[in-house]
Amino acid sequence: MELLSGGEMIARALEDEGVEFIFGYPGGAVLHIYDALFKSCKVPHILVRHEQAATHAADGYARATGKPGVVLVTSGPGATNAITGIATAYMDSIPMVVLSGQVMSHLIGEDAFQETDMLGISRPIVKHSFQVTKTEEIPEMIKKAFYIASSGRPGPVVVDLPKDLTNPHDKYEYNYPKKVKLRSYTPASRGHSGQIKKAASLLLAAKRPVIYAGGGVVQGNASPQLRELAQELNFPVTNTLMGLGAYPGSDRQFLGMLGMHGFYEANNAMHHSDVILAVGARFDDRVTNTTSKFCPGAKIIHIDIDPAAISKTVNADVPIVGPVDSVLTELIALVRELRAEEPTLPDQDALGHWWKQIDEWRDHHGLWTAPRYDTTTPYIKPQQVIETLCKVTGGKAFVTSDVGQHQMFAAQYYKFDEPRRWINSGGLGTMGFGLPAAMGVKLAFPDADVACVTGEGSIQMNIQELSTCAQYKIPVKILNLYNGYLGMVKQWQDMQYDGRYSESVYEDSLPDFIKLAEAYQHSGVKVTQLSDLEEAMKEVFARKNELVFMDIHVDPHEHVYPMHVAPNGSMRDMWLNKTERT
Amino acid sequence: MRRIISVLMENEPGALSRVVGLFSQRGYNIETLNVAPTEDPTMSRLTLTTVGDDHKIEQITKHLNRLVDVVKLVDLSEGAHIERELMLVKVRATGAQRAEIKRCTDIFRGQIVDVGPSVYTIQVTGAADKLDSFLEAVGEAAIMEVVRSGVSGIARGEKVLSL
Numbered sequence: 001m002e003l004l005s006g007g008e009m010i011a012r013a014l015e016d017e018g019v020e021f022i023f024g025y026p027g028g029a030v031l032h033i034y035d036a037l038f039k040s041c042k043v044p045h046i047l048v049r050h051e052q053a054a055t056h057a058a059d060g061y062a063r064a065t066g067k068p069g070v071v072l073v074t075s076g077p078g079a080t081n082a083i084t085g086i087a088t089a090y091m092d093s094i095p096m097v098v099l100s101g102q103v104m105s106h107l108i109g110e111d112a113f114q115e116t117d118m119l120g121i122s123r124p125i126v127k128h129s130f131q132v133t134k135t136e137e138i139p140e141m142i143k144k145a146f147y148i149a150s151s152g153r154p155g156p157v158v159v160d161l162p163k164d165l166t167n168p169h170d171k172y173e174y175n176y177p178k179k180v181k182l183r184s185y186t187p188a189s190r191g192h193s194g195q196i197k198k199a200a201s202l203l204l205a206a207k208r209p210v211i212y213a214g215g216g217v218v219q220g221n222a223s224p225q226l227r228e229l230a231q232e233l234n235f236p237v238t239n240t241l242m243g244l245g246a247y248p249g250s251d252r253q254f255l256g257m258l259g260m261h262g263f264y265e266a267n268n269a270m271h272h273s274d275v276i277l278a279v280g281a282r283f284d285d286r287v288t289n290t291t292s293k294f295c296p297g298a299k300i301i302h303i304d305i306d307p308a309a310i311s312k313t314v315n316a317d318v319p320i321v322g323p324v325d326s327v328l329t330e331l332i333a334l335v336r337e338l339r340a341e342e343p344t345l346p347d348q349d350a351l352g353h354w355w356k357q358i359d360e361w362r363d364h365h366g367l368w369t370a371p372r373y374d375t376t377t378p379y380i381k382p383q384q385v386i387e388t389l390c391k392v393t394g395g396k397a398f399v400t401s402d403v404g405q406h407q408m409f410a411a412q413y414y415k416f417d418e419p420r421r422w423i424n425s426g427g428l429g430t431m432g433f434g435l436p437a438a439m440g441v442k443l444a445f446p447d448a449d450v451a452c453v454t455g456e457g458s459i460q461m462n463i464q465e466l467s468t469c470a471q472y473k474i475p476v477k478i479l480n481l482y483n484g485y486l487g488m489v490k491q492w493q494d495m496q497y498d499g500r501y502s503e504s505v506y507e508d509s510l511p512d513f514i515k516l517a518e519a520y521q522h523s524g525v526k527v528t529q530l531s532d533l534e535e536a537m538k539e540v541f542a543r544k545n546e547l548v549f550m551d552i553h554v555d556p557h558e559h560v561y562p563m564h565v566a567p568n569g570s571m572r573d574m575w576l577n578k579t580e581r582t
Numbered sequence: 583m584r585r586i587i588s589v590l591m592e593n594e595p596g597a598l599s600r601v602v603g604l605f606s607q608r609g610y611n612i613e614t615l616n617v618a619p620t621e622d623p624t625m626s627r628l629t630l631t632t633v634g635d636d637h638k639i640e641q642i643t644k645h646l647n648r649l650v651d652v653v654k655l656v657d658l659s660e661g662a663h664i665e666r667e668l669m670l671v672k673v674r675a676t677g678a679q680r681a682e683i684k685r686c687t688d689i690f691r692g693q694i695v696d697v698g699p700s701v702y703t704i705q706v707t708g709a710a711d712k713l714d715s716f717l718e719a720v721g722e723a724a725i726m727e728v729v730r731s732g733v734s735g736i737a738r739g740e741k742v743l744s745l
Contacts, residue, residue, distance in 0.1 A: 119596055124607045128650040131595065148650060183745065184592050184653040308644035311637075 004174040006135040006166035007036035010099065013142040016176040019043050019070050021061060021443055023054040027074025028114060029101030032166035046472060049464035051078050053436035055085020059094050060437030063423045064398060065444045066221065068095035068149045075101040076114030080121065084430060086156045087125040091427025092242060093219055095154035097145045104164040118160045127155030135165045136172045143177045152187025153306040154219055188305060191322030191330065198318045199301045200334040206275035207350035209235045215242030216280015216304060216324050218419040225328035226279060232335060234351060236358055238266035240281050241411055244422040249415030256367060259287040260564045261408045264365035264574060265358055270295055271572035278302045280324045283314040293570035303327050365576055367412055379555035380530045382406060382481045386413035389451060389479060392537045397449035398423060398441045402434035402458025405487035408560040410453040432461030438476040439469060449541055450476045456510055457486045466520035469547050477540055478549045480513055483556040491559045517549035524549040585639050586631050586658040586665060586735045589646060590743050593619050593626040597651040601628060610642050614732035625653065629734045654743060662738040665709045672727040673720055675702040683720060690716045
């Protein structure tokens with residue numbers, strides 16, 4: 001029998017769980033835990049410069065690897081600083097375990113120094129949370145936290161740890177459970193076979209089908225099945241912002257992203273379809289535009305692990321609750337069986353017409369069939385930066401992004417052929433996500449190219465992490481699309497507020513990012529001419545062991561298009577450029 | 583439409599706040615709420631009444647089910663069920679009114695559970711609308727204080743909500 005203190009139990013449990021990195025920041029309430037980590041823990045700890053970055057780094061790690069990210073923060077401000085990152089992970093269903101310190105048990109509720117009700121504050125943005133009340137229960141609670149975070153629809157789990165329960169002098173028996181069972185928590189293990197049958201028949205009867213695949217396919221590791229089904233049927237596929245890479249970007253059947261800044265062909269295919277197969281997607285308002293006008297002629301099959309995601313905003317005709325990989329596997333088998341009996345299905349003529357129509361849409365306004373941006377201005381276009389990035393990295397980099405125009409350009413112009421390569425805050429839209437997320441990705445995949453596409457607004461929200469990158473030698477590449485504005489805010493102000501740039505202009509207040517990078521022991525490259533862009537980027541990516549900050553000055557007046565017409569628009573109502581709309 | 587949703591959940595700290603939080607967070611309304619441990623002290627049964635169309639109620643039950651603490655739940659109003667609420671009412675009872683209130687209490691099968699020189703405390707049980715009717719019958723002028731337990735309920739017949 002082995003006796004361990006609470007702090008030692010945490011250190012050991014993280015080892016037993018196979019955790020690769022802890023992202024954290026010490027403080028009073030977690031000093032016992034940090035001492036235990038120092039003495040015995042084999043799991044490396046990454047000391048960030050702000051707790052928000054710890055959560056984003058753990059999140060980036062989780063998105064890239066599929067394993068839960070682990071965060072350790074102190075009570076009070078440590079815990080509240082972590083909140084934005086927890087909410088970010090919650091909105092995008094990312095597995096994460098957050099260990100937060102708490103004041104000593106007898107002080108809880110007394111407004112003690114650095115006390116905050118972490119369970120209360122985090123309640124609406126966690127999948128679940130625990131507060132430890134006895135040291136003996138620490139191993140089981142940590143096991144439960146990992147199980148809940150990574151099963152079913154994944155999400156963040158908070159474990160709140162009062163300081164006295166981690167005291168090095170109070171030792172208890174330590175047994176890390178191999179498995180835990182919760183009677184109140186049983187995620188769906190497979191889809192309803194009757195529903196899957198209905199789905200198969202509906203797909204085979206389709207004349208204008210489209211597959212709409214979201215982040216659930218990425219999180220549920222169902223990309224191979226998605227490809228197999230789409231290719232078996234020769235159906236067009238569109239991915240959501242969260243689903244990019246679930247279906248290969250360079251495949252002929254891929255229509256690009258859909259939604260507010262989705263591709264013309266993707267949004268039109270959705271609008272005119274007769275059958276939509278939605279897989280691991282949630283009919284988010286940034287996808288659907290006005291729900292009452294959403295895809296009027298379509299029957300909808302909706303596969304999702306979370307029953308609450310089904311028929312939440314748009315009614316599903318054939319709902320299927322289950323893990324997307326197993327449901328798709330069953331669906332593929334059924335489709336093949338049915339086609340063996342009736343090889344003419346689905347109607348090949350109709351499908352041929354449908355593809356012809358889609359190819360016309362593509363030719364007219366597709367972002368990848370011709371440059372849709374104005375190439376006559378003297379500026380580098382932000383779209384060209386992403387095209388160059390894609391070219392220089394062979395489409396194989398991990399790309400993290402912050403939030404704004406640069407994020408949409410990255411989503412539109414980088415062709416992701418693999419899942420888990422596109423790392424962005426889709427649901428919460430958290431500025432400041434990109435750099436720390438890139439750290440988590442790079443630590444997990446030290447040999448891969450990791451690029452953080454950002455803007456002056458976002459990068460300054462967690463710029464302090466350049467220091468973390470220096471300490472741990474994390475050679476990510478930062479591409480700052482410098483335009484001197486909060487670009488997306490400016491775009492909306494151009495389009496809806498007659499160009500009144502209320503608080504979206506930096507004037508001459510921005511730092512010299514190259515010098516700033518140098519101050520943090522890194523280097524920087526400034527690019528202002530298109531003719532220099534590709535060479536400069538090649539050089540930057542050749543410097544494998546250095547963090548390089550690329551400050552790329554782009555057209556300050558560029559807008560992201562297409563853009564849904566709102567309010568009251570449908571999927572197909574889009575602005576195509578500053579003057580033209582559908 | 584008014585619904586009675588009964589939830590079997592872990593008797594754990596924080597479980598109730600998760601349920602209540604869910605309602606405010608997603609903009610649902612709770613009209614009444616009651617919660618107590620069951621015969622198994624590790625589980626609580628929570629019953630709430632809410633108002634909403636089918637879509638809203640479906641969302642509510644799905645989101646409740648999604649809470650890790652929730653073991654099972656049932657929308658009692660979907661089938662035959664028994665609904666009960668307990669109410670204690672303190673009323674001013676003087677002069678001729680004393681007899682009148684006593685009669686009214688008998689009609690509603692209530693009980694006078696405490697008597698003072700000028701007040702009665704009356705206990706009435708039943709479905710929520712019966713309790714409303716009693717209050718109306720006694721009249722606002724006489725009522726000094728009302729406390730209601732919130733609705734609890736159980737399905738008729740063999741159906742049970744248990745592990």
